[in-house]
Amino acid sequence: MSSPETVVPVAPGADFLTEIHEQPSALRALLEHEGSYARVASTMRTRGATTIRMVGHGSSDNAASYGVYAFGLLPRWTALRDSITLTAYYDAGLDMTGSTVIALSQSGRTPDVIDYVMRARAAGAFTVALTNDIGSDLAGAAEDVLPLAAGPERSVAASKTYLNQIAALGLLAASAAGEGRRFGAGIRATAELLESAIPVLEEQVRPVALSFASVGRMFVVGRGIGFATARETALKLLETCRVAAEPLTATALAHGPVAALDSLFPVWTIASDDATLPAVVEAAERVRAAGATLVATGDAAEKLSGAAYTLPVPKPPVPLLSPLLSVVPGQLFASALARARGLDPDHPVGLSKVTLAR
Numbered sequence: 298m299s300s301p302e303t304v305v306p307v308a309p310g311a312d313f314l315t316e317i318h319e320q321p322s323a324l325r326a327l328l329e330h331e332g333s334y335a336r337v338a339s340t341m342r343t344r345g346a347t348t349i350r351m352v353g354h355g356s357s358d359n360a361a362s363y364g365v366y367a368f369g370l371l372p373r374w375t376a377l378r379d380s381i382t383l384t385a386y387y388d389a390g391l392d393m394t395g396s397t398v399i400a401l402s403q404s405g406r407t408p409d410v411i412d413y414v415m416r417a418r419a420a421g422a423f424t425v426a427l428t429n430d431i432g433s434d435l436a437g438a439a440e441d442v443l444p445l446a447a448g449p450e451r452s453v454a455a456s457k458t459y460l461n462q463i464a465a466l467g468l469l470a471a472s473a474a475g476e477g478r479r480f481g482a483g484i485r486a487t488a489e490l491l492e493s494a495i496p497v498l499e500e501q502v503r504p505v506a507l508s509f510a511s512v513g514r515m516f517v518v519g520r521g522i523g524f525a526t527a528r529e530t531a532l533k534l535l536e537t538c539r540v541a542a543e544p545l546t547a548t549a550l551a552h553g554p555v556a557a558l559d560s561l562f563p564v565w566t567i568a569s570d571d572a573t574l575p576a577v578v579e580a581a582e583r584v585r586a587a588g589a590t591l592v593a594t595g596d597a598a599e600k601l602s603g604a605a606y607t608l609p610v611p612k613p614p615v616p617l618l619s620p621l622l623s624v625v626p627g628q629l630f631a632s633a634l635a636r637a638r639g640l641d642p643d644h645p646v647g648l649s650k651v652t653l654a655r
Contacts, residue, residue, distance in 0.1 A: 346422070
């Protein structure tokens with residue numbers, strides 16, 4: 298049985314923070330549709346549509362970074378973040394027979410994503426809309442639709458829809474591998490861990506945010522399934538805090554960017570307890586050697602010695618679910634940092650919830 302939704306006291310209009318706290322409930326709502334994910338996975342197998350092409354913008358594109366690993370590690374299918382531009386703008390005429398297109402969009406209203414799906418469907422792809430609005434134009438353009446079931450998201454900065462996209466891609470990949478029930482149980486258990494962790498993390502990030510209130514630039518480092526977290530954390534810092542945050546893989550840091558580091562250039566690092574951990578540990582050592590401030594997060598945060606701040610998250614029951622937990626310190630940090638800088642994280646200047654222009 299689902300736990301009752303936690304009531305969290307927050308300031309009026311604090312939509313971003315409220316929606317971060319709603320994420321465990323959103324994950325449980327997604328699991329009410331496990332049968333739909335199993336059905337679509339069965340269609341993918343039956344049609345031999347085992348090359349996965351994912352498209353989206355912003356947080357949706359960040360979630361697709363995770364999808365590459367979910368499909369590669371579970372059913373062992375090739376998955377990629379496909380180019381919208383090649384199809385929707387250059388009209389490259391690619392043969393998409395044998396492909397499943399997964400179009401990720403909170404609103405289901407982004408014009409070039411809809412255009413891409415229509416063209417991909419005509420080119421032979423099995424097209425699936427993964428959206429919060431199953432009555433949207435995107436859902437109508439696709440051959441099938443999967444609900445995100447995250448509920449209304451009022452804040453411009455995405456939180457619970459991003460988390461549900463991660464869970465949805467993992468659940469679909471697991472269903473394709475015949476492991477949907479086990480993975481669904483893992484999501485349910487992770488939602489429980491998340492519910493307990495969020496209030497603790499919220500308290501822990503406040504002093505970190507205050508100490509970083511004057512910071513204008515930051516690297517965010519992750520590797521493998523943690524790179525989606527790095528990309529999403531950097532985006533949150535860019536859009537809510539006006540911090541020039543750049544996501545990097547742990548290996549890419551050594552290929553040039555490390556030269557930019559100094560004592561005024563902090564690095565936010567996501568450490569997952571998996572095969573990528575040695576690369577992240579090495580990157581953290583480079584950060585410290587350059588004299589930069591290191592923030593260690595993730596379920597293996599304690600493995601990064603010498604960090605100025607450590608924000609650990611619980612270990613999930615299934616390692617591939619760690620991004621559901623590792624992104625939360627970054628979300629909460631962005632919310633707290635924006636307020637420390639006198640900004641409104643709910644309504645970033647120049648941004649709207651739905652981008653309609655092509």
